[in-house]
Structures are given as structure tokens and as C-alpha cells.
Amino acid sequence: MPPAAESESSVREAEASPSETMRGLLELTRPGNVAAAGVLTFTGAFVADGLLAPAAIVAAVAATMFATAAGNAVNDYFDREIDRINRPDRPIPRGAVSARGALWFSVALFAGAVVSAAVLPVTAIAIAVVNLVALLAYTELFKGLPGVGNVVVAYLTGSTFLFGAAAVGGAFETTVLVLFALSAMATFTREVTKDVEDVAGDREEGLRTLPIVVGERRSLALGVAVLAVAVAASVVPFVVGGFGVVYLALVLPADGVMLWGAARAFADPSAGQTRLKQGMFLATAAFIAGRITASGGVPA
Numbered sequence: 001m002p003p004a005a006e007s008e009s010s011v012r013e014a015e016a017s018p019s020e021t022m023r024g025l026l027e028l029t030r031p032g033n034v035a036a037a038g039v040l041t042f043t044g045a046f047v048a049d050g051l052l053a054p055a056a057i058v059a060a061v062a063a064t065m066f067a068t069a070a071g072n073a074v075n076d077y078f079d080r081e082i083d084r085i086n087r088p089d090r091p092i093p094r095g096a097v098s099a100r101g102a103l104w105f106s107v108a109l110f111a112g113a114v115v116s117a118a119v120l121p122v123t124a125i126a127i128a129v130v131n132l133v134a135l136l137a138y139t140e141l142f143k144g145l146p147g148v149g150n151v152v153v154a155y156l157t158g159s160t161f162l163f164g165a166a167a168v169g170g171a172f173e174t175t176v177l178v179l180f181a182l183s184a185m186a187t188f189t190r191e192v193t194k195d196v197e198d199v200a201g202d203r204e205e206g207l208r209t210l211p212i213v214v215g216e217r218r219s220l221a222l223g224v225a226v227l228a229v230a231v232a233a234s235v236v237p238f239v240v241g242g243f244g245v246v247y248l249a250l251v252l253p254a255d256g257v258m259l260w261g262a263a264r265a266f267a268d269p270s271a272g273q274t275r276l277k278q279g280m281f282l283a284t285a286a287f288i289a290g291r292i293t294a295s296g297g298v299p300a
């Protein structure tokens with residue numbers, strides 16, 4: 001960052017009160033995502049093994065929540081110039097948190113993730129190591145490559161199911177793998193939609209995101225195709241995973257909301273990505289309800 005800009009942002013930082021800074025730090029973590037990622041991790045463990053290993057579940061959920069918070073905070077640190085254009089209301093561009101403060105905050109959160117994951121089985125530790133490296137490398141290495149950043153975020157989000165299941169020794173249960181695939185595909189579609197929403201700032205910063213390289217409509221069409229596959233596959237946990245009809249009663253409306261969001265994105269990417277997220281959270285509830293009402297097929 002050039003000295004003048006640095007001094008300008010430090011002037012704004014000097015105006016931030018302690019309460020504004022605390023609120024800014026909390027906002028950096030994107031607490032809604034942190035909570036949701038924790039729920040996904042719990043769901044992976046629950047689907048794989050029920051509640052038979054509570055200590056491992058707690059450690060896995062904590063690791064995921066620390067890692068997601070850390071990833072969001074370090075993403076805003078690296079994105080601070082782009083966000084001055086795309087998201088001027090985010091904590092760093094608005095001066096609530098200094099860039100250096102955000103960086104050290106993310107380091108502390110990453111340390112929490114490492115300590116929490118260290119007590120888990122080796123498969124879970126391996127997933128955590130891969131994820132922590134991917135989170136650190138995402139913005140600088142992957143985000144600016146067409147489609148690659150979207151795939152990385154999609155993997156990271158889906159991996160929470162694998163991580164939770166690995167924490168209790170069931171990482172590769174069929175149903176867990178299906179939930180991994182469903183959430184990864186839906187997240188890919190939402191990430192592409194968010195890139196369409198962010199084209200202005202991303203182009204200004206020279207990022208070669210999918211919409212910038214292949215066009216916005218083609219990118220959105222790819223997102224719809226990927227989501228359609230996920231929607232079609234979303235009945236699998238009911239057909240082969242033993243998830244009850246309650247699962248269908250929740251996942252089918254979730255599918256509808258996600259498809260609605262993907263279609264809406266062509267006219268309004270911001271509204272579309274928000275709708276997609278709502279559908280994804282409803283689908284998460286469907287997974288949990290499905291496992292609670294599961295019969296056969298899934299461990300007691």
C-alpha cells in the first residue's frame with residue numbers, strides 16, 4: 001500500500017473507538033459463516049457416528065470455527081484494496097480495524113484452529129493442515145485464477161463434513177461424501193455469483209475471475225448447471241442414506257430456493273447470491289433433520 005494511502009487509513013483508524021474496533025473484529029470473522037461452518041462440521045460427525053464421541057466433536061467444531069474466522073479475517077486483510085471498491089463498509093476500509101490489527105487477529109485465530117485440531121485423529125489433522133494452507137493461500141494464489149478460487153472455497157466448505165466425520169473416525173461414509181459433494185457444488189455456484197457481483201473491483205485489481213475471463217452470463221450458466229447436478233443428487237441421502245421424509249420436506253424447498261437464487265443472479269447477482277445462501281442454510285437444516293430421523297443405513 002503506498003505511504004499516503006497507509007497514512008490516510010491510519011488517520012481513519014485513529015478515529016475508531018474501542019467499541020468500534022471490537023465490533024469490527026467480530027465482523028471480520030463473519031460470525032454467521034463461522035457458526036454455519038461449525039454446524040456443518042457437527043453434522044459430518046453426527047452423520048458418521050452419532051454423538052458417541054462428544055469430546056472429538058467439540059474439538060472439531062472449535063477447529064473449524066477458528067479456521068473459518070481466521071480465513072475470513074485474513075481474506076479481508078489481503079482484500080483491503082479490492083474492498084475499498086467492492087465493500088467500502090467492511091471493517092478495514094471503513095477504518096474500524098487496522099490492516100495490521102486484522103492480520104494479527106487472524107494469526108491468533110489460526111493458532112486456535114491448530115491447537116483445537118491437534119487432539120484429533122490423523123485423518124482430521126491432515127484435512128485441517130490442507131485447509132489451513134488453502135485458507136492462507138486462497139487470496140494471493142487462487143482467488144485471481146478463473147474458477148480456481150471458486151473451487152477452493154467450494155472444497156473448503158464441503159470439507160467441513162469430511163472433517164467432522166474424520167474427527168470421529170467416519171470420514172468416508174457414503175452419506176458424508178454425498179453431503180461433501182452437495183455443499184461443495186452449491187458453494188461453487190454461489191462463489192461464481194459473488195464474482196459476478198464483484199466484477200468492478202476485481203477488474204480494477206487485475207483479478208482474472210471467471211466472469212472477467214469468460215463473461216458474466218456464461219459464468220452464471222455454469223453455476224446453474226453445477227447447481228442442477230447438486231439438486232438432482234440431493235435426493236440420494238433419502239434414497240440410499242436412510243434419511244427420513246422430513247429430509248425431503250426440507251431439502252426440496254431448499255433446492256427450490258437455491259435454484260431461484262441462481263436464476264435471479266442473471267438480473268441481480270447480489271440478490272441471487274443472498275438467496276442461494278438462504279437455500280444453503282435451509283439445506284443444512286435438512287441434513288441434520290434427515291440424520292435425526294434416519295432409519296437403517298446410518299450408524300445409530
Ligand SMILES: CC(C)=CCC/C(C)=C/CC/C(C)=C/CC/C(C)=C/COC[C@H](O)COP(=O)(O)O
Pocket residue numbers: 030032033034036037040068153157182183184186187191194230231234251254255277279280281283284
Ligand atoms: C443441493 C444441496 C442440498 C446443497 C447443499 C448446500 C449446503 C448444505 C451448503 C452448505 C453451505 C454453508 C451453510 C456453508 C457455511 C458457511 C461457509 C463456510 C460458507 C463459505 O463462504 C465463503 C464465502 O465466500 C463467504 O462470503 P459471504 O458469505 O458473502 O461472507
Ligand SMILES: CC(C)=CCC/C(C)=C/CC/C(C)=C/CC/C(C)=C/COP(=O)(O)OP(=O)(O)O
Pocket residue numbers: 033037063064067068071072075079113127128131132135138143152153156157159160163194198
Ligand atoms: C475444517 C477446517 C479446519 C477448516 C474449514 C474452514 C472453512 C469451513 C472455510 C470455508 C469458508 C471460507 C472459504 C472462508 C475463508 C474466507 C474466504 C475465502 C472468503 C471468500 O473471500 P472472497 O472471495 O474475497 O469473497 P468476499 O467478497 O466474501 O470477501
Ligand SMILES: [Mg+2]
Pocket residue numbers: 075076079
Ligand atoms: Mg474478500
